Amino acid sequence: MEQRIAVLVSAVIGTLLIALFATVARSARNTGSANDIAQSAARWRRTTFWGLVVLFVPTIAYSLTKTPYGHDLREAGAVVQATGHQWAWEITPSTVRAGQLVEIRVTGSDVNHGFGVYDTTDRLVTQTQGMPGFTNVIRHTFTTPGTYRIRCLEYCGLGHHTMVSQLVVTAAQAVQ
């Protein structure tokens, strides 16, 4: 969902900006009154500025309700400890149940690592950093059973790209 929003917004606004610059580039061969253009530009500047402000305020406000920073205060159904080592993940337990709130406590034993959770379609669904001396907590409810890949998302040296593990999510009734 978030990826689609990012692609759509970038494509639309990026294309509009390129079209705007291309249009102005083509206009350069003609001449116009510098004063008139400056006054018009000042109006456009005010419109752009306040238009962006009006767009940004609700966008920022809404998006800040979606941060992963501890909004969900329910008791977790399962707790997973994930520790990054050069160059392997130690994940205990490595199986959780779909539908339950899972608390994943992520740290790094040596250097910084990134704990990236990829769903069954190989899309990133959440992540946090695994830092030495700190524990970052992901609280996530897996809705679809399957094997979720864990990839390192912080460069950690020669074996960075080999730091792949998995978290198995079973169907809710399978464990019961």
Added chain:
Amino acid sequence: MTGSASSVQAVAEKTSFTGAPPIPGRGLVATYMAITAIVLALLMVFGLIMRASQAGFITVPPNRFYQLLTAHGIGMVAIVGLGGAGVMWYFLSRYVSLSRGILLANLVCFLLGVVLVLGAIFLGGFAAAWTFLFPLPAKPLGVWGVEATACYLIGVLLVGVGFLLLYLDTARAILSKYGSLGKALGWPQAFGKSTADAPPPTVVASTVVTIINIPAIAVGAVILTMSLVNALAPSFRVNALLAKNLIYFFGHVFINSTIYMAVIGVYEILPAFTGRPWKSSRPFLLAWTATMLMVLAVYPHHLFMDYANPTWANVLGQILSYTSSLPVLAVTAMATLANVYRSGMKWNVTTSLLFVSIMGWSVGVVPAVLDGTIAINRVMHNTLWVPGHFHIYLLLGVVAMLFGFMYFLGMSTGASDSAVDRAAVWLYIAGGLGFAISFLAAGAVSVPRRWAVHDAPWMAYDRVGALFALAVVVGAVAFVAAFLRRARAIGA
């Protein structure tokens, strides 16, 4: 978009620079730009090699890949800094009295630092990425030695010392002329009732760069030194989160300052061709002051996925990520469009690259702001989306500004654009856009960044990216060759 050679010459003759007194450090600036040109081309080739390897076109062993990654990253940050400093110095020296000795000292420190960094990477095997996140430099698991770590950190420190000297000199010169940094920023005109002419855009931008880079380099020196001590005496440890904050404050401010230095070329050169002076209007002054404050505080957007970082800092990082786009989109982009619109200007390589650079900066802001949204960053951070957005405003922004400035310098020798130069502009723009989009598309499907080896489903993006990267390199090599042919004459 480009005009004929004769029209280029005709426009050049009309510019305010023809007949202007010679710049005292013109030869040194030409040397800056020649080094910039050569290093840019070399580092672009490194980038092409990495993309070609990820695509499976060639095989680069992971240790070599990560060495190239480190060299490409630190090299690009440093070289656009050097090129930007060349642009800033060239134009700022028209308004204030700068020291050529300091300009030379910066270059000497830079070259000595580069030798150490390259030695650390390609002889010592150092590959901790340009961000050298603590404590990776000292914990390579046997891949490189402590000597390589020390060489890298000291090398970067040396480059920083050179830049610090340069900014201390710009601070001295600006203070001597304007009396205070506030006056040089145009605060009496922006916030007071002064009706006197505000300082020119070059002085305003240079003052901002000076103010932000002195603390940024000082902070960078602190974490470099702490990392060095840790490498030599592992019992000395640093809080990993504090280290990240220091590194990203330094890195974010410095890389942004390279754009602020290079955009001075747009302020000075484009109006000379359009005949419409770039004025330090009140919105311009307010935008630069706002930019200065925001760039110092926005860096926590690099730490969104460090949940242990204070939430207020990360929330501030998101808010400032959005507001930082306002000066770029509402002021700089709008002023550029107004400057060019129906100006009667004939396009040449210089003006084309400078105009495109503002487009690249503006377009690159969009995916950057989106990534600066915490909820989106959760699924985009450290994917290829990140190099996607920063390659737009670096490749098509600051680097285009630097190449545009090089062609501008070349015009002073009487040289005119060739068909190859004009073709290279199109190749560079198309290649740059395609290259960046291949990164963004891969990031949107969650391909991680900084992976030496890619899974088979990701390679289609890599192949497209590698082909566009080749186009960028070919275009850039044409720019570099053209500048090097003219560099000696520029200096003379």
